[in-house]
Amino acid sequence: MGFGRVLWTGMVGMVFLALTSWISFQFLDLTSSVTGGLIENLNIAIDSLEVLLPNVDTVVLNIIKFLAGALLGLVFVLIFPIHWCLTYRPDDVILLISIVLPWILACSMITAINAKSPGKGIRTSLAIGIGYLILALGAYFLLGMIPIVGGIVDGLVLGLTDLPYVLAVSTAIIEGCLVGAVFGGFIGALKYKPAGEDGKQKSKKTKSKVEDDNEPTLDDPHCTNCGAKLVPDNDFCTNCGMKL
Secondary structure, three states: OOHHHHHHHHHHHHHHHHHHHHHHHHHOOHHHHHOOOOOOOHHHHHHOHHHHOOOOOHHHHHHHHHHHHHHHHHHHHHHOOHHHHHHHOOOOHHHHHHHHHHHHHHHHHHHHHHOOOHHHHHHHHHHHHHHHHHHHHHHHHHHOOOHHHHHHHHHHHHHHHOOOHHHHHHHHHHHHHHHHHHHHHHHHHHHOOOHHHHHHHHHHHHHHHHHHHHOOOOOOOEOOOOOOEOOOOOOEOOOOOOEO
């Protein structure tokens, strides 16, 4: 798998992670879990946007709802490390699932589509994490140029995770993509076909074809005495010696 292929599959996997983050946000109430109940039913509030936007077309409104849920879910998945869930909320199984599930689903799906070996599955999963790490750190440094905004972001993340933004995001992404890589490697292993298998199958087919070609057919001349296949232009049977 070349660099371009890894880059492309990593980008597609990043889209998958955003889509699967919506599942955690919408169905597992991720906001309530990560804030310890401080903010609840944000997913229900987004579902009620038609009250605030009564004149917006239904299709457009549904797209806005989906994108908003996916974006919020992705933000929480990218700033809350798995070890934070195990340290601060060891008994909250739903929180752990809601943070880990998007990585597992995204890495498994892109690997099932693209990878055909464990190594490709692992590299594709890691490419997703590297892509988001570059985007997250790049956005942070850009926001840092605006003192007030950068300070607000640092304060929010520090208050939620007890970690500075860079450390929280880095560990969350690295831990998440490593978990996803385990599943990506497993899916790749299921699809893996050793290079020798194709050669063996072709060899068997070739051998079978040669054997079929060597078998006598009804159109070939045979000895009327012993039934052996006759050699063309030969006056005697090479098997029993009978004169033809």
